[in-house]
Amino acid sequence: MTCILATGCTLADRPAAPQAPPVHATRTMAATANPRASQAALTILRQGGSAVDAAIAAQMMLGVVEPQASGLGGGSALLVWDGEHSRLHFYDGLALAPADVPADYAHDAAGHAWPKETVQRSGRVVGVPGTLRTMALLHRRYGRLPWDRLFQDAIGAARDGFALSPYLHLVLTERPELARLPQFAAYFDAAGKPLAVGTMLKDPALAATLALIAREGDAPLYDGILGEHLRRAVDTGPLPGRISRADLSRYRVRERTPLCITAFGRRICSAAPPVAGGLSVLQQLAILDRVGIARYQPGSVQAAHFLLEASRLAEADRRRYAADPDFVPVPTDVLLDPAYLDARARLIAPDHAAATVRPGTIDGRQAMRPASDPMALPATSHIAIRDAAGNAVSFTTTINLNFGSDLVSDGMVLNNAITNFATRPRIDGQVPANAASPGKRPTTTMSPTIVFGPDGQPEIIIGAGGGARIIDSVVQTLVGRLAWGMSIRDAIDQPRIGAQNHAEELERGSAAERLAPMLEAMGHKPKIDIMNAAVQAVVVTPRGLEGWADPHRDGVAMGD
Template sequence: MPALTCRSLLATLLTALALCAGGKSAWADASVDANPEAATGVTAKALVTARHLMAATAHPLATDAAYVTLRRGGSAVDAAIAAQMVLTLVEPQSSGIGGGAFLLHYAAKDGAVRFFDGRETAPARVNEDLFMRNGRPMPFFDAVNSGKSVGVPGVLRMLELAHRRHGKLPWADLFQPAIAMAEDGFLVTPRLAGLIAGSDALARQPAARAYFFRPDGTPLQVGDRLRNPALAATLRAIAAHGADAFYIGALAGRMVDAVASHPVPGTLSRQDLSSYTALEREPVCAPYRHYRVCGASPPSSGGIAIAQMLGILAHTPIDRLAPNSVDAVHIFSEAGRLAYADRERYVADPAFQPVPVDAMIAPGYLAQRAALISPTRSMGRAAPGDPVPGGLVRLGLDDTPELPSTTHLSIVDADGNAVAMTSTIEQAFGSKIFVDGFLLNNELTDFSLSPSDPQGRRVANRVEPGKRPRSTMAPTIVLAPSNDGRPPRLRLVVGSPGGSAIVNYVAQTIVANLDWGLDIQAAVSLPHRGSRNRETELEAATGLDSLIPALEKRGHHVTLHEFPSGVHAIAITPDGGLQSGADPRREGTALGR
């Protein structure tokens, strides 16, 4: 019997049990439709299939680099490093060696999932009033486009640590594709050209203007060949001498000088760079149906929030609903409100603020939260729960925006190991500070700009020296149980850019593939919907606007948005085949063999 039908029978049985236990189920009137093919979305790219290995990234040249690395016998981590170096060159608006990343690794030999934390840290000389001006938070974009926003980059130390654990090819070899491309040049794509043209702040920074604009001051155009010999030299040094070439010595000094000489200077120091440490942590793992979903742990809120959303949705009939039905959109949005409410209060760097991860994803707690969802009426703004009764309510809410310029890649190697990696320099082109061929991040604006909320309660995600800002990045790996006593098998590798909307993008893709039975490309292409505990947001120009009257009747305040997600996912079929989906909203591709 197909799994979807089994789940439908299970949901029916649960409803019947609820009726026998004392009355009408809250979901008894929810409309059901077991026809997932009724889903429609933006125009999808073609599903890519393979038998042995697969790479999906946000740019065709990065996908090529990852694929060639895999074909040479490289591991998933090797391919991720090769791809990230190319992305530093060809997708500078989104990520690069001047930023940070989270990497989730699955080892086929024992089924272990490990989380590598390369999140930026705050310099030692900051204080909690970093972004305060005359007793009030600075305007957000004044904070972004400044030296104050630059955190200590973490991606290279993280990749070095992951390579030490799981690399196969020599470190230096993994930089050669990006070095060659930087020297020879690459063609500017429509997405990069559009973002350059739309960034006045980029043009105001002399080093960035000299690189991203023509000599006459006009922005680069689609099809222009862009060479970056400075980045080639930087990558050549890192290839030869490891991450120390970045964190110690002349390059570190030039980064410090660039931040200090900005009109709004920051406090990044050589000591901040030389003392940066990437961390290996336990991931956040939780059950969903018969699967196990693993994601990023704090300082990311992504793994917790996805575990919460899925744990809440497991108490609803969402698996029996047509994907683009009003019921499905309503339930998914309400689950998001509850997860985002907890995210805004409780999640921060665990070295500075204890985060009750186990309590936040405990089945009993999520059952209580799910009971707050009405099938006929939106709850509006959800209040945070109380996972540790009376213990954390003193914390203030932090709704600092997290901007959507980030990238994600998913990789499975020939040995069955996998990487899901999300990396970022935060807002498009980060701080706009350009040094030796790459951009520095503006990641410190992911902290709360104010150390306290309007009620005077201290915010867990406030700025502190050495602290890692909260993130929503959510690289995710889904495991399925093996029936022969072997380690759990890989089922899904997924993640997305998208700022604070990442949790909704990733959770939706998981539900679409596991519950609604959509192939992974159709799941990635499905119209976005959800709530970040404010409006109910629907993706514009996808047909979801037809649901607005019915949603408003249930009390939803609905807004339409463009959602420039960049979901890249790999699904593993029951016979071990690989299927990949690349988000049609960006320029990404997938390649496999």
């Protein structure tokens, strides 16, 4: 069937899938948002590749078959578990602001706001992409197979054809204006309608780009012909941007210390700012453990109340304090301190919603900063992989909005990452922590997460794609697994509830929608909406590996 996201397509609109357990395996597992990406990862694992090798192959395939969400023109955030040395690493490969970024990217010189859609789909908001340089760095550190081998499945799909997937079809249906743009015309018929699901598509320009990178590494983008073409593409349209040769050549991946807490009897680690989603995931889990959510039934109004209140508290902190720590001190040690989390949890009443939720009070000037108000809510995708040696990768990747800036260079869809900065450089005379600045990385709600078992080894490798709803989707899934003992399939498939998207939300067309009257009686103001964030996860159990990919999109888990 066909449905339109903007007018109410939900998971309930899709044909019901037969009930089945999660996917099981004994040695390796990959879960991504598209079957061909999962297969590309599994192929590499079968050839003896590492979890990082498989993640690179999956990302290259996603850029072909899921071009609306990620690719070489975007940014990434990864947790990598190095099993040989028993160490967890976090790599920040986000797109960053070029040296020429406007201090006030959303307004003209007189302070008048540009039309939102014009800004979002312009060269003005393209950040220096980080994904390819991140992949190259990780391959040097953790790769086992030759670099060029990791590209072969993606090159073949772009050159020989791939089937238009159901979720890509829905995105195209939501954005019919793309039919008027030559760079996206191949997705539409002569009448401007999206091609049917299953239609075979080819992308020869992207195939050539992937083949070049397979031969020469990341140099063509950061110091060569692909970078020159990208710069020209950015410098076009009514609101052009400027990315210089120096912006590209100087791009560096940042290795940062992961954030970790203890909750539900597990050590849980996630990404650190500017990847702000990790901070919110950890805060919410710690708060929900403290209020005893495990005592309440999944799907109950009491459980929903706690999920919403914890989300509201974490969102307030995220929007006030999260930023690029290379530019602004971010007090993560305070925000995750047990005493601070105890105090935040005590703000949740068991029987009614808080009338107002404010950021926590922290000493110092930063406590006076205004909240950030980014323009865009990213699309994104997530990859979860575990290899035969016990290495693991939790990898969230994005070009921000669906189809990013709507600019394409050599087959690469370019990001609109600058829209993740606050829309004004000053609010009430104060500079938001997440204000735009040259060389700065905007905050993001990406939330790659790894939960460690009692043996100190990865037990759950998880993350999601889907803008601000990523955070609540990851939290709800982990509560389902850790507090309520659900299988990973049942935990992921729960009706969605959250408040990280500027409003309290219940998933349209799901059982959560029926909780609205009871939540309203408690003082909540729930909005019934489409909540299509997609969680991917791999779980290590005493019986082997379990995996599941969210049915909100096209994902599958595959393993051996």
